[in-house]
Amino acid sequence: MKWDPSKYIQFGDYRDRPFFDLTGRIHAEKPHHVVDLGCGPGNLTATLARRWPHAGVLGIDSSPEMLAKAADSRGESHLAFELADIAGWMPSADTDVVVSNAALQWVPGHQDLLARWLEALKPGAWFALQVPGNFNSPSHVLMRELADSPRWTGTLNGVLRGGDSVSEPAEYLTIMLDSGCLAESWETTYQQILTGPDPVLEWVRGTAMRPVLAALTEEDAVAFQTEYAAALRTAYPRSRHGTVFPFRRIFAVARKKT
Known part of the structure; x- marks a missing residue:
């Protein structure tokens, strides 16, 4: 699946806010090794390097396009990026802080991975995650319904995942406590x-719609988006202030007991 960094950061202020709400709950004072799993274009990883200037900060992502953009963030000598699948990553003995912001929803079975990561962390280390909680919102339900319709199911069957892509807050909490x-x-x-015009469509083009766009030809992608946009306009009517788009996010932060 190919990512478009410029589209992803189009709504930067809104997309960045959960990251800072998440990392504000990490109280590590002088970490030596910080890892950002699913770092995307790297702009937020760079803020970790500025927050902890004496730590080695590593951003990991599986998208060459995102990491090409991340090269723009390499202003700190202690900041590095690596092309890798985060599903194959494990913390090293010196890992102090792990952040995963809006990435684990793309990793099937990440709950089991999370438990293994937490077990491997050293005492006192931190793990902070944030995932979207809007898979059952109209924006996602309408996309799945359209993909399952007779016109598109032959091409898009199985391309989109549903509400089981992430857990509810209580399950993440239980995994962390059990670890x-x-x-x-x-x-x-x-x-x-x-x-x-069609702002919700523009929003999902940057993230949730990437699998659909990757599976369709350019001509079919235009046709799909035309049909989808009409449904979104009904689900999210424009008001005199703009289009209100509820954006649910799920957060969890853990610190390994010493």
Whole structure:
């Protein structure tokens, strides 16, 4: 699946906010090794390097396009990026902080991975994750329904995942507690005001719609988006202030007991 970094960061202020709400709950004072799993274009990874200037900060992502953009963030000598599948990653003995922001929803079975990562972390280390909690929102349900319709199911069958892509806050909390951590989990629904023509379509083009666009020809992608946009306009009507787009996110932060 090919990513478009410029499309991903189009709504940067809104997409970045959960990252800072998440990392604000990490109270590591002087970490030596910090890892950002699924770092994307690297702009947020760079903020970790600035926060902890004496730590080695590593961003990992499986998208060459994203990491090409991340090269723009390499202003810190202690900041590096690596092309890899985060599903194959394990913390090293010196890992102090792990952040995964809006990435684990792309990894089937990440709950088992999370348990293994936490077991491998050294005492005192931190793990913070954030995933979208809107798989059952109209934006995602309408996309799946259209993909399952007679016109598109032959091409798009099995391309999109549903609400089982992520867990609820309580399950992440339980995984963390069972792994010998002090932990907290919570959810936030941001009421975002999007502007412009078909703004919800523009939003999902940057993330949730990437598998669909990767599976379709250019001509079919235009036809699919035309049909999908019409359904989105009904589900998310424009008001005099813009289009209100509820944006639910799930957070969990753990610190391995010492």
